[in-house]
Amino acid sequence: MVSFLHSLEEGNTGVLYEIEKEALASFVPIIRRETQSLLRLLMAMKRPARILEVGCAVGFSAILMAEADPVRCEIVTIENYEKRIPIARENFRRAGRADQICLLCGDAAELLPSLEGSFDFIFLDAAKGQYLSFLPELLRLLGAGGTFVSDNVLQEGDILESRFAVTRRNRTIHKRMREYLYQLTHDPRLVTSVLAVGDGVTISERKQQAE
Numbered sequence: 001m002v003s004f005l006h007s008l009e010e011g012n013t014g015v016l017y018e019i020e021k022e023a024l025a026s027f028v029p030i031i032r033r034e035t036q037s038l039l040r041l042l043m044a045m046k047r048p049a050r051i052l053e054v055g056c057a058v059g060f061s062a063i064l065m066a067e068a069d070p071v072r073c074e075i076v077t078i079e080n081y082e083k084r085i086p087i088a089r090e091n092f093r094r095a096g097r098a099d100q101i102c103l104l105c106g107d108a109a110e111l112l113p114s115l116e117g118s119f120d121f122i123f124l125d126a127a128k129g130q131y132l133s134f135l136p137e138l139l140r141l142l143g144a145g146g147t148f149v150s151d152n153v154l155q156e157g158d159i160l161e162s163r164f165a166v167t168r169r170n171r172t173i174h175k176r177m178r179e180y181l182y183q184l185t186h187d188p189r190l191v192t193s194v195l196a197v198g199d200g201v202t203i204s205e206r207k208q209q210a211e
Contacts, residue, residue, distance in 0.1 A: 006033055015095045016067065019060050028084070030060040031125065032198035035151055039123070042203075043068035046147050048120035053077040054108045054134060055126030059088035063095045065123070075101045076115070078108045078126075108134060118143030124150040129173040132180040139189070139206075146206045148190070153181060154200025 011033075012020055023030045031039070039061065047070050053062050056079035066075055079085055085105050092098045104111050108126060112134065119141050124131060131150060142148050184192045184202055192204040 002034070009033060009037060012036075012064075015091075016060070016063055019058065019063065019091050019094070023058050023060055028058050030057060031064075031151060035198040035201060036061075036064060038195075038197055038201060039065060039149070040068040042121070042147060042149065044070060046121060047071050048147070049073050050117070050119045051075045051121045051123070052115070052119040052138075052141060053123045053125070054112075054138070055079070055124065056084070056088050056103060057081075057125075058084055059091040059095075059101070059103075061123065061125065062088075062101050063091065063097055065121075066095075066097050066100055072100065076104060076119075077101060078104045078106070078111055080105075080107050080126075112137035112141070115141055117141075118146065120146050122146065122148045124148070125152065128152060129176055132176045132183070135180065135183060139187070142206050144206055144208045148202075148204040148206070150180075150184075150202045152199045153177060153194065153202055154196065 011017070020030060043065055049071055051065055051069075051073050053065070053075060056062060056077040059077070062075050062077045066073065079088060082105075085103065088103055089098070092101050092103070109130065120143055122138055122142055124134065124138065126134070138148065181194060181202070184190065184204055185194065189207055190204040191207065192202055195201045195203065
């Protein structure tokens with residue numbers, strides 16, 4: 001099924017294709033092709049003016065969103081892994097997006113409280129065990145009517161298993177992700193859908209007025 005869906009896609013071209021190819025060759029995790037298609041659709045639908053991304057890696061998804069957004073948006077992206085930061089900066093330059101994408105270096109837990117204003121669109125693709133701790137600040141920064149997307153929430157299917165069926169080293173992440181999904185789907189300020197796209201994606205819309 002996934003192979004058939006991939007056959008329908010046009011795929012990336014130009015610099016974005018080169019960055020994707022380089023990332024895969026270097027075993028750098030980037031968003032799956034199904035998630036790429038979903039982000040393109042959401043950019044076209046929502047036309048966000050201000051985007052926050054947590055988990056930049058080499059800059060692939062930030063560039064994809066910048067290219068797919070019909071309006072010239074401002075993107076703030078956060079990355080904590082020092083070795084990837086210069087690669088991301090160079091990729092932004094190659095794509096002609098260096099003046100559009102602001103890369104903040106450091107731990108998102110420390111950087112998020114310092115951010116001001118609201119964002120129209122937030123994309124979370126960072127350390128899965130930290131999703132739950134990031135959530136309060138991300139919701140603070142999500143504007144009314146804003147869209148919040150988080151990636152890789154199904155943990156290759158482990159999320160369906162009992163915590164005792166998961167390897168011991170993954171049990172804490174498993175527990176935190178389950179709680180994260182519960183909080184997202186039960187928060188009265190949000191309308192949330194959990195989709196089996198890629199390795200699982202949540203899409204939340206913040207209501208114009210909190211209940």
